[in-house]
Amino acid sequence: MDIVRRVFPMRETCRQVRGTQRRIGFVPTMGALHDGHLELVRRVRELSDTVVVSVFVNPTQFGPNEDLERYPQDLARDADLLIRERVDYLFAPERDDMYPVGPATEVEVSELSTRLEGASRPGHFRGVATVVLKLFEIVRPHVAAFGQKDAQQVAVVRRMVRDLMLDVEILVVPTVRDADGVALSSRNAYLSSDERRSARALPRALDAVREAYASGMRDPEALRRTGRAVLEAEPLLRIDYFEIVDRDDFTPAVEASDRDLAVTAVYAGATRLLDNAPLGG
Amino acid sequence: MDIVRRVFPMRETCRQVRGTQRRIGFVPTMGALHDGHLELVRRVRELSDTVVVSVFVNPTQFGPNEDLERYPQDLARDADLLIRERVDYLFAPERDDMYPVGPATEVEVSELSTRLEGASRPGHFRGVATVVLKLFEIVRPHVAAFGQKDAQQVAVVRRMVRDLMLDVEILVVPTVRDADGVALSSRNAYLSSDERRSARALPRALDAVREAYASGMRDPEALRRTGRAVLEAEPLLRIDYFEIVDRDDFTPAVEASDRDLAVTAVYAGATRLLDNAPLGG
Numbered sequence: 001m002d003i004v005r006r007v008f009p010m011r012e013t014c015r016q017v018r019g020t021q022r023r024i025g026f027v028p029t030m031g032a033l034h035d036g037h038l039e040l041v042r043r044v045r046e047l048s049d050t051v052v053v054s055v056f057v058n059p060t061q062f063g064p065n066e067d068l069e070r071y072p073q074d075l076a077r078d079a080d081l082l083i084r085e086r087v088d089y090l091f092a093p094e095r096d097d098m099y100p101v102g103p104a105t106e107v108e109v110s111e112l113s114t115r116l117e118g119a120s121r122p123g124h125f126r127g128v129a130t131v132v133l134k135l136f137e138i139v140r141p142h143v144a145a146f147g148q149k150d151a152q153q154v155a156v157v158r159r160m161v162r163d164l165m166l167d168v169e170i171l172v173v174p175t176v177r178d179a180d181g182v183a184l185s186s187r188n189a190y191l192s193s194d195e196r197r198s199a200r201a202l203p204r205a206l207d208a209v210r211e212a213y214a215s216g217m218r219d220p221e222a223l224r225r226t227g228r229a230v231l232e233a234e235p236l237l238r239i240d241y242f243e244i245v246d247r248d249d250f251t252p253a254v255e256a257s258d259r260d261l262a263v264t265a266v267y268a269g270a271t272r273l274l275d276n277a278p279l280g281g
Numbered sequence: 282m283d284i285v286r287r288v289f290p291m292r293e294t295c296r297q298v299r300g301t302q303r304r305i306g307f308v309p310t311m312g313a314l315h316d317g318h319l320e321l322v323r324r325v326r327e328l329s330d331t332v333v334v335s336v337f338v339n340p341t342q343f344g345p346n347e348d349l350e351r352y353p354q355d356l357a358r359d360a361d362l363l364i365r366e367r368v369d370y371l372f373a374p375e376r377d378d379m380y381p382v383g384p385a386t387e388v389e390v391s392e393l394s395t396r397l398e399g400a401s402r403p404g405h406f407r408g409v410a411t412v413v414l415k416l417f418e419i420v421r422p423h424v425a426a427f428g429q430k431d432a433q434q435v436a437v438v439r440r441m442v443r444d445l446m447l448d449v450e451i452l453v454v455p456t457v458r459d460a461d462g463v464a465l466s467s468r469n470a471y472l473s474s475d476e477r478r479s480a481r482a483l484p485r486a487l488d489a490v491r492e493a494y495a496s497g498m499r500d501p502e503a504l505r506r507t508g509r510a511v512l513e514a515e516p517l518l519r520i521d522y523f524e525i526v527d528r529d530d531f532t533p534a535v536e537a538s539d540r541d542l543a544v545t546a547v548y549a550g551a552t553r554l555l556d557n558a559p560l561g562g
Contacts (some may be wrong), residue, residue, distance in 0.1 A: 013450060019302070104393070105410070105444035109386045129386070130445075137446045163386035164411075165418045167292060 001085045001239050003090045007098065010091045011138045018140060022049035025142030028132060031055035032072040032186035033081050036176040040145040041085045041171050047143045054091040054135055056098060067270075072086040072189050086211045091139070098134065106130045109163070115250045116263060117152045117274075120240055125156045132157055136168055144168055144180030149175040151261055152250055153275040159248075171206075177203065177273070183275045195268035196234040202278065203265060205230035205242070206277040209262045213279040220244040220253045220260075223279075227262060230247055240272065247278065284363045284371045288379065290485045291372045292419045295333065297364070299421060303330035307422030309413060312373075313353040313467035314362050317457040319323075321426040322366045324454050328424045334373040335416055337379060342408030342536035348551075353470050372420070379415065387411045390437045390444070396531045397544060398555075401521055402459055406437045413438055417449055425449055430464050432455040432542055432557040433531055440529075459483065464556045476549040479517040483547060485557040486511035486523070490543045494560040501525040501534040504560075508543060521553065522545040528559065 005011045025048025027040045035054075045051050055078050062068035082090050089227055106126050112118070113125035136144065146154050154172050161170055176184045181203035182196070191199060197207055205227040212226045220243075227242045242264040244253040253260045258280025266273050285291045298305055306329025310323045314336075319411045326332050336359055356373055363371050385409050393399070417425065427435050435453050442451055456464045460506035461482035463469065463477070472480060486508040494561035501524075508523045523545040525534040534541045539561025547554050 007446060011446075015448075021300070101444070105388060105390045107386060107443045107445075110387055111385065134446045137448060138449070160386045164388075165288060165292075165384070165415045167418060167421070225282075 001079070001087050001090055002090070003079060005092055005094065005097075006170060007093055007138055010052075010089070010093070013089065014139050014141075017050045018041040018170055023142040024048055024139060025051045025172060026135070026139050026266050027051070027053045028135050028144065028146075029053060029055055030057045030186065032189070033078045033174075034184045036147055036184035037148060038081060038085055039176050040147060040171075040173050041082070044143055044145040044171060045085075047169075047171065048141075050088045052091055052139050052141065053087050053088075054093075054139070056091075056131070056135075057092055058098075058127060058131040058236045059095060060099070060130060061124050063121055063123065066189075067187075072186055091135075098131070104232040104251070107133050107164075108216065109159050112159055112249055113154060115119075115152070116241055116243060117265065120265060125153070126248060129156055129160050133160065133164070133166070136166060140170055143171055145171040147175060148172050148276070149213055150186065150264055150274065151247070153240060155250060156177055181207075183273075185273065187271055187273065191268055195236055195271065198234040198268055199266075199273055200232045201231050201237060202264060202273060202275040203277075206262050206275060207266065209244075210279060211276055213256060218256045220256050223256055223262065227264065231264070231266060238255065238267040238269055240267060244279070282368050282371055283361070284360060284373060284436075286375060286378075287374055288374055288419055290291075291333075291370070291374070294370065295420050298331045304399075304423040305329055305420060306332045307416070307425040308332070308334045309416050309425065309427075310334060310336055311338045311467065312356065312359050313470065314359045314455075315465045315467060315469075317428055317430060317465035319362060319366055320457050321428060321454050322363070322368060325424055325426040325452060326367075328450075328452065329422075331369045332367075333370045333372055333420050333422065334368050335374075335420070336417075337372075337374055337412070338409060339356070339379075339412040340376060341407050341411060343406065344402055347402070348468075348471075353467055371433060379412070388414050388441060388445075393433075393437060393440055393530050397522055397524060398546065401546060402484065406434070409434055410441050412438055414441065414445070414447070414483050417447060422449055424452055426452040427456055428451050428456060429557070430466065431555065432528070432544055436529055436531060459491050462488075464554075466554065468552055468554065471552040473494070474551055476517055476552065478545075479515045479549055482512050482515045482553055483517060483545060483554060483556040484558075486545065487543050487556060490525075491558055491560060499537045501537050502538055504543065508545065512545070512547060517549055519548040521548060525560070 025044035108131040173203040247261045260279045263276040306325035386412040446495040463480045528542045544557040
């Protein structure tokens with residue numbers, strides 16, 4: 001595996017790979033890799049000849065009071081994990097190389113970007129969309145993989161790809177969970193053992209909503225109450241939101257249907273945890 | 282020359298052309314072609330193997346009270362002109378194909394986009410940047426040509442290319458002028474013969490400023506007065522702006538230098554005319 005630290009050599013390498021008619025698969029990450037990321041790598045490999053993984057803690061998607069400076073980073077460990085997955089290129093650019101002159105040009109995926117996560121984290125999805133576009137322009141992948149765990153990010157990226165007519169296939173990979181049902185996340189490393197135990201309430205709340213839906217409950221407010229009740233029983237958790245929304249535009253459901261997601265964000269101490277599940281299927 | 286009316290066949294064709302290692306040159310236009318556009322075609326041809334010209338009157342770069350609905354359109358005439366220039370593909374997409382679901386995702390080139398033209402035409406450069414990016418994604422040119430006549434558009438496109446790391450070379454082609462010095466523009470067709478005569482004051486004003494600069498005048502305010510005086514002598518013209526600005530970020534000059542432009546926008550009746558000239562060289 002080659003580790004590439006600069007934008008221009010990465011672009012040049014990818015250009016050469018494309019020139020030999022090999023399909024490029026791409027997984028953008030912020031590092032601190034876990035099995036959820038590695039599952040993205042495995043799935044994208046099945047659809048491509050050359051696999052590029054980026055590790056870049058993108059400053060523009062963090063708010064001023066968020067965890068940018070303490071976000072876990074261990075490039076050597078990430079590299080080891082990716083070598084075992086037979087990744088071809090690890091792209092780990094420096095901040096100054098990705099943003100040489102500050103983020104002057106930005107990509108705004110309107111409406112969708114302002115709801116739920118976007119409301120809690122103003123500017124977050126603008127930062128995500130902009131950096132994903134930049135990474136796509138450098139790597140020019142045929143296929144790029146994203147985890148369903150970040151459901152609204154998936155919706156934002158898909159919408160950007162459609163609206164800007166980007167020539168890339170977006171592969172969405174189901175959430176990977178620990179044995180106790182908790183979705184894998186780099187931020188789980190922040191949790192105390194008590195908080196970690198409380199975090200099991202997220203998948204339990206989503207399961208309770210799915211069961212209620214399967215039993216015929218269609219009123220979004222009743223479904224929300226069902227999910228929130230499970231979370232509210234945990235004293236270490238504080239709910240940011242628990243909603244039933246359309247999976248594409250994240251508008252609140254009027255009557256719940258198979259195309260909706262239950263989505264939630266919860267604080268355990270200072271740590272923000274996300275999870276989601278489709279109501280149908 | 283093939284005329285392509287749909288996004289997906291155009292993308293597929295360009296993908297095949299790139300696969301044969303041919304360089305793609307691209308000229309985005311709004312049609313109503315004149316010799317200024319054809320000069321872009323000729324110059325881009327020198328740098329590429331296959332030339333694609335788009336004709337698309339982009340609705341998102343027009344303001345609500347602007348000339349979108351009366352903007353001159355004559356695709357048959359444009360096609361004839363492009364055939365004579367041995368253009369390979371004329372891409373003339375339908376509005377519904379370029380904006381199937383409305384302009385949800387937009388590219389915002391901040392600051393620069395809000396000055397001068399951006400102040401007079403709010404949202405204009407957001408529309409320009411977004412459609413240029415979309416066209417780039419469809420055509421994926423190696424080189425794309427823009428006219429210096431629209432100097433701030435050039436600056437916006439260059440900034441977008443740099444910030445978003447787009448893999449395309451931007452070729453800027455000097456303004457083509459009629460024998461009387463008036464810059465060629467599709468909007469010149471709107472002018473009455475009296476207005477057309479008055480329009481000669483634009484190049485005269487720019488020449489006066491260049492001469493004053495060459496004689497040592499460095500005070501931007503004095504240079505502005507010099508240019509405005511020429512325009513104000515024409516009763517049929519109304520000045521929107523006449524400024525001395527940095528050619529890259531369009532900030533007002535503090536002390537005029539070779540890297541500055543004199544830029545002006547003037548109304549002749551309802552018609553808005555642009556022109557600019559570098560102070561140095």
